[in-house]
Amino acid sequence: xxxxxxxxxxxxxxxxxxxxAVQFNFSSGGGYHTPVVCVALEDLEGxxxxxxxxxxxxxxxxxxxxxxxxxxxxxYTVDLPQCEGVRATSSxxxxxSIEVRNNPR
Numbered sequence: 052x053x054x055x056x057x058x059x060x061x062x063x064x065x066x067x068x069x070x071x072a073v074q075f076n077f078s079s080g081g082g083y084h085t086p087v088v089c090v091a092l093e094d095l096e097g098x099x100x101x102x103x104x105x106x107x108x109x110x111x112x113x114x115x116x117x118x119x120x121x122x123x124x125x126x127y128t129v130d131l132p133q134c135e136g137v138r139a140t141s142s143x144x145x146x147x148s149i150e151v152r153n154n155p156r
């Protein structure tokens with residue numbers, strides 16, 4: 052079991068490639084008890100909007116981002132069940148910081 056403060060970075064102020072996932076496999080990180088994905092939208096890079104899809108164990112959560120989102124609510128979290136891994140995919144290739152954390156509840 053990893054430390055209560057364990058974290059894995061999927062993107063660190065990185066421009067994601069449209070349609071290509073960044074991912075973390077929990078088995079390589081020792082498994083997180085109560086994982087959470089922390090997302091910060093940093094730049095739409097000239098796009099009018101973006102859809103970030105977070106996939107885990109056959110389920111997915113989507114987050115719609117636009118100029119209003121960027122100016123008002125740039126960060127959010129997604130609680131995950133214990134699962135094999137997580138993938139995040141940007142539809143338009145915007146800049147994000149994305150981190151998976153072991154969430155000590």
